[in-house]
Amino acid sequence: MIAAAPLTESSSLWTLVRVSGTVDLVLLTLSIGLGILVIGEGSVRGTPRFVFRHLHRDASLIALALLAAHIIAAVLLVHLDIVPTVVPFASSVRRVYLGLGVLGADLMAVIVVTTAIRHRLRLRRWRFVHLSAYVAWVGAVIHGAAPGTDRGIPWVAAVDVLCVAAVLVLVMARLARMNHHRPARLLAAGAVSALVLVAFVAWVRADTTDSIHAAPRSAAHALIQGETL
Amino acid sequence: MAYSTYQDPSEMRNGPLTHRKDTMTIRHHAVRRDRALRATRIATASLAVLSTGGMILSAQLLRVADPAQAATQPGQHTTSTTVHAPTALARAAGRTAP
Numbered sequence: 647m648i649a650a651a652p653l654t655e656s657s658s659l660w661t662l663v664r665v666s667g668t669v670d671l672v673l674l675t676l677s678i679g680l681g682i683l684v685i686g687e688g689s690v691r692g693t694p695r696f697v698f699r700h701l702h703r704d705a706s707l708i709a710l711a712l713l714a715a716h717i718i719a720a721v722l723l724v725h726l727d728i729v730p731t732v733v734p735f736a737s738s739v740r741r742v743y744l745g746l747g748v749l750g751a752d753l754m755a756v757i758v759v760t761t762a763i764r765h766r767l768r769l770r771r772w773r774f775v776h777l778s779a780y781v782a783w784v785g786a787v788i789h790g791a792a793p794g795t796d797r798g799i800p801w802v803a804a805v806d807v808l809c810v811a812a813v814l815v816l817v818m819a820r821l822a823r824m825n826h827h828r829p830a831r832l833l834a835a836g837a838v839s840a841l842v843l844v845a846f847v848a849w850v851r852a853d854t855t856d857s858i859h860a861a862p863r864s865a866a867h868a869l870i871q872g873e874t875l
Numbered sequence: 876m877a878y879s880t881y882q883d884p885s886e887m888r889n890g891p892l893t894h895r896k897d898t899m900t901i902r903h904h905a906v907r908r909d910r911a912l913r914a915t916r917i918a919t920a921s922l923a924v925l926s927t928g929g930m931i932l933s934a935q936l937l938r939v940a941d942p943a944q945a946a947t948q949p950g951q952h953t954t955s956t957t958v959h960a961p962t963a964l965a966r967a968a969g970r971t972a973p
Contacts, residue, residue, distance in 0.1 A: 660948045665933045669926055676922075694911050697918075704919040708926055724949045798944035801936060 659723040664796055666716040668805060671790050673709035675809040678783050680705055682816045710758060713751055740794070747789030753782035783813065791850055803850050810846050814839040 680702035683690055690698060721731055730737035734752060735745030760767060760775045787810060796802040818839055825832050937945065 656948065661934050661937065664937055664946065665930045668933050669929045672929065673922075673926060694908070697911050697915050700912075700915040701918055701922075704915075705922060708923055712926065794946060796937065796940070796944075796946045798946075799937070799940045800944075 656723060659719045662719040663716060663723060666712045666719065667790055668796070668802060670709055670712040670716055671786055671809055672805065673705055673712060674783055674786055675812055677702060677705040677709055678779060678813055679816050681779065682820050685820065706758075710754060713754060717751060740792070743789055743792035743794075746785040746792075750782040750785030750789065753778045753785070757782070787846075791846075797850050806850060807843075807847055811843055814843055 680698050683698045684695065684702050717731065720726060726737075730744070731748065732752070734749035735741055737744045737748075757776055757779055760772055764772050787806065791797045791803070791806040797806060818836055821835050822832055825835075
């Protein structure tokens with residue numbers, strides 16, 4: 647019983663890390679989408695724009711709460727030090743993928759702080775910082791869909807791909823509103839978006855097929871050769 | 876005059892309201908705003924509930940997921956790989972296990 651308790655605890659923490667990460671990505675995507683809708687003046691299809699502004703803020707705050715849960719659970723699970731938790735790319739394990747997640751979290755924190763003191767900042771400066779939400783989101787997507795995560799599970803991979811597709815479509819819709827008189831630029835942006843989506847799907851699928859087919863073969867080879875895994 | 880008082884935002888009016896249509900417009904704005912705020916609060920509460928539900932559902936789905944496809948918990952290895960794999964894998968490769 648005594649030995650089982652830490653195992654159950656770590657298993658629960660591990661589940662919390664995975665679940666909060668997956669749901670947080672969906673909420674971040676929703677927040678980005680609402681943020682795109684917030685831009686501009688007047689109502690959106692008869693709905694006052696402040697409705698989207700409130701929802702954007704609330705979705706971001708819920709996402710932030712889940713992000714905090716994700717980080718705290720991960721820190722407790724692997725006894726992560728404070729430096730790799732806060733400083734991007736400072737971890738010795740999974741430096742790039744973990745670093746991207748840390749970078750995204752840091753940027754989210756900066757965005758929340760600058761939004762809280764928005765009245766003290768110049769609009770252009772605040773907007774520049776707020777645009778880094780896209781960088782944070784990209785970091786979160788790569789961190790969540792990196793090799794070694796749950797992306798081998800079909801529904802998790804589908805969630806990742808749908809989130810990427812949703813943001814690309816919304817960004818394209820926004821660009822279309824801005825550049826409707828520049829069709830060439832719009833076409834180029836559409837082609838890049840489609841390419842990004844295809845590359846992302848290929849990246850996620852490549853690892854899935856690797857983990858199903860290639861990994862057991864390499865494990866067998868290593869074991870037969872007497873190597874340690 | 877080219878000004879249209881009916882289309883001005885209600886907050887920008889200074890003088891007393893005399894026209895009935897003006898009063899109606901202001902009331903309409905207030906009702907619409909309150910309704911939108913109420914809808915926003917309901918949507919936020921729904922979002923929180925959906926997030927919680929999504930987490931519970933995800934936890935259930937991850938529990939029943941194929942362990943070969945799922946992420947491995949840091950610091951843990953599957954028993955089948957460390958104990959049973961050499962014999963089984965050597966047999967699968969057409970060799971005799973040592």
